[in-house]
Amino acid sequence: MLDGRRKSIQPMAERLPDGNMQALQQFVNQSPWDPLPVRRRIAERLSEAIAPEVWVIDDVSFPKCGTASVGVARQYCGTLGKRANCQVAVSVHAATDTASCPLEWELFLPEEWADDEGRRRRAGVPDGIGHVSKLHLALGLVDRLAGQGLAVPVIVADAGYGRSVSFRLALEERGWSYVMAVDPKEIARPAAAEPFQPAYGGLGPPTLPRYREPARPLASFITPDTSFQQVAWRQGSKGRMTSRFAVVEVRPSGKEACRTAQEQAGGRSRWDGVLPLRTLLVEQPEDTDEPTGYWMTNLPAGTPIADLVRWAKMRWRIEHDYRELKHGLGLDHFEGRTWRGWHHHVTLVTAAQAFLTLRRLDPKAHTPA
Template sequence: MALSHGLDGVPFRKRGTVSAGVARQYCGTLGKRASCQVAVSVPAAIGTASCPLMWELFLPEEWAHGDGWRRRVRVGPGEVGHVSKTRPALGLLDRTAEQGLTVPVIVADTGYGRSVSFWLALEERGWSYVMAVDTEEIARPAVTEPAQPEYGGLGPPTAPRYREPAKSLTALIDPGTRFEPVTWRQGSEGTVTSQFVVLEGVRPSDAAPPR
């Protein structure tokens, strides 16, 4: 079976406010917001099981300025601050790579897939990935480049801009395209199946054109 690194947020339900990082935030086990801690984790996974290799506690934004909370749980001023979950995830992946743990592909949900800078950081490291994205994520044909308007001689030159607006991923799918059903594992409520289509030659709207 193929091995992969999956990125995930592991919630720990909590009552009260005296545990580091506890806040009302999305709890994956409940499928809604609840009082909990969340750890960013990097597990090794195969089709039937996974095992966490490393994880790091996520500090919600309200903890970045809650000095009373920080002192109570001994999180020193300036020692740890709030950052998006992609930053600790990338740090954890770097640490696993330093230990010689390399895998064919990194898998993550839309919480990471919506961050283009995160994709680019993985590509800079030469890592392959599969990211879930929102269907309304906007994109462009990969070969499209911004055009430079002619300079009229007055004021600063106009910045390059695209002639056509970006479109949502769903709008880029040709009508009549056939979606293929794919089953990838056995879940707690039966086989996990969905419909997929491959979009080739597109890139996120805020990613630079390939050179």
């Protein structure tokens, strides 16, 4: 938290009157302390202090040179907006409109690392850690936090996660609510659509119930007759932030949605063909000719639209987190190469940001460990 542009080990040690670079290097990169109990305590303390309305799932990238840093590969780098040599981490943040803090992290291990024993050994990747998709990493992080006894609020994510029907269904199976950005090309059917049962032809298994009309993209559900209303969701630097929003009920109809509906019904032969209703939130500002944002939620359509909008838009808070974590606290300044060192580094940076968050919430209060 001290001044100084670089927050890697050497410049930090040099800024301290009694700085010991070797000791700091040992503490971050080689020391065997377990970061998970530290992050667990941070999550408990910050959840109590913030009382989050949402948990935001996201991923962040760290541009790197060379091939030795754990998890580094040529992949899409959000920081640079293109494919580049980088690390990628998945995170879960607690957030309200006034405060936020990361609760958990996991480093994404690209497929090329999975079976490269020499590379894994040099970077200290633990046995049992392999290539897992970012979606599964995110689900595992939320499972871990819920397993600690933390109450799971509404889960928010961008379209990188929300466009996965299987990810949304996995959240539903756990009984969690979400508001997630989705791709307007995702297909669905109208809420009033009903399947019919074709007559049995006498050969083979009975034909499954089906809908008469084909599924169509979400964007097609917004017509000139769609009723939009003005909604304000928070105070911005230039005044109250407002836009026009509409709520439409749809039946997501992709292959994943149909397959999961069959499984939940007890199998293909027992499915009645009815796809579940979901709520689609759409934003179309006054000065645009078409929508600019789509969010899918498993909350009922009767949920106050102001709440849906506020939760959907609350993802902005983590941009504040990343700005402070990267530019103020050195999240992307780690120069080590090991799995353990990376997790130690992000844990210490998270602790620093948690401390600052608690001080902002109550500047006069003593901040316990």
